[in-house]
Amino acid sequence: MRVGVLTGGGDCPGLNAVIRAIVRKGERHYGDELVGFLDAWDGVLDRRTVPLSVEFMRGMLPRGGTVLGTRRGSPFDTEDGVERVKQTMSDLGLDGLIVIGGNGSLSVACRLHSEHNIPIVGVPKTIDNDIVGTDVTFGFNTAVQIATDAIDRLHTTAESHDRVMVVEVMGRHTGWIATSAGIAGGATAVLIPEIPFDIDELCARLSRRHDRGRFASIVVVAEGSEPIPGTLEMEDKVLDRFGHVVLGGVATRIAIAIGKRTGFEARVVQLGHVQRGGTPTAFDRVLSTRFGVAAIDAVHDEAWGKMAVLRGEKILQEDLTVAVGKTRTVDMDLYEGVAKHFFA
Structure with missing residues (x-):
């Protein structure tokens, strides 16, 4: 398969580890060809790409930030944005797109899939740990x-x-x-x-x-x-x-x-x-790697409209709709039941 990858929203420790895992399993296990879009959705709209390979991603596991660049914005910000996304994917021969991002990026991904039938898989990302559907997000x-x-x-x-x-x-x-x-x-x-x-x-x-x-x-x-x-x-x-x-x-x-x-x-x-x-912790490197592997597996399962999530110790697939328009707030059992006993 030929698969596109982009990172959206704010940067976050572990992004490069996710991309590396997608590329490594995609290329070595499935024989995929991976295409990275530069600067999030702007790269898709303007067709600014970089070929992703195991060699290209070598040494990226401990590196912070994102080798693809990132920024905010959406195809829905322009009148012809959605059609440009479709045309880019068609012209580049992409079978699917993996979107690594937070609430905003995942909401865009969900809308593109549900309203316009674009084949998309999501990976939840935010240091704030506030995405509904997953127990933890990498970077947190x-x-x-x-x-x-x-x-x-x-x-x-x-x-x-x-x-x-x-x-x-x-x-x-x-x-x-x-x-x-x-x-x-x-x-x-x-x-x-x-x-x-x-x-x-x-x-x-x-x-x-x-x-x-x-x-x-x-x-x-x-x-x-x-x-x-x-x-x-x-x-x-x-x-x-x-x-x-x-x-x-x-x-x-x-x-x-x-x-x-x-x-x-x-x-x-x-x-x-x-x-x-800066450098992601060992925990975030492991979680990012697991998310990346799960994302490329979801592409081959044709689990479009899904995202990789952590539940307990397992990585599962969850509908993108679960995260849209919602915020995962602090567990009050943690704040009131644990933290307040030590704040004095």
Whole structure:
């Protein structure tokens, strides 16, 4: 078979490992010819491709980012986008397309298959771990490890200066990274988008620690966290060209409020895109490889409209429709039942 591959949305540790697995099993086991599209859907629309081979992907397993390049956008953004996708696949003789991406990319893939009968298989990808249908997404484990390493280092400087360190991590709609890194790093408090926070309650908790002689505290906050309405003045929201709220800065507002209400010195650390880049962990390399193998197997099963997912210890196939328009939020048994017992 002749199969196209693209990566869409934000970059993520493990993308190259997925591509490598697709190519390795596709070429060596099935005798496939793999074609990579550069810069996500733009590459499909503009027919910018690169031949993918085992030799081309050599050494890519531990490499972060994506060798194919990635960006946001969709064929549905232009009037003739869908027809151009169909024409590209026809002219290149493609039997199917593997789309590796997050909620947005998988929604586009689902729509192209269900509404236009384009043969597509999906691979779920996001460091936020918020895709419905799979227990874990690759890249998440790496992001948590990076955030945990940072928190570990911040403990000592916080203790040396009797400071409150407010650490902002990624998490637009969910607090998976914040919760997991907060537990692993021994944070004082974790704020997540699922639960609006009370700045007065947070400051009271920090004051109680101070009264017990614990002057250093770590507050982990997901970038999409918001206060209970009317309790903390926030900056006006700004949208990017895709209509997404530009995030980043909530930690600064929180740190200022802590300083004013408690008198404690509070400093901000925004990890930002450091969480996305660099070498994937061993866990993410294994998961990415398993997803890639499952994706090319699904192509040969002609399981169009499906995506590879992790359920327990097994990789299974799930309908793309399961993920569309939904967000996998933090398990409250983890946040309320485990994490809160250690946040103090």
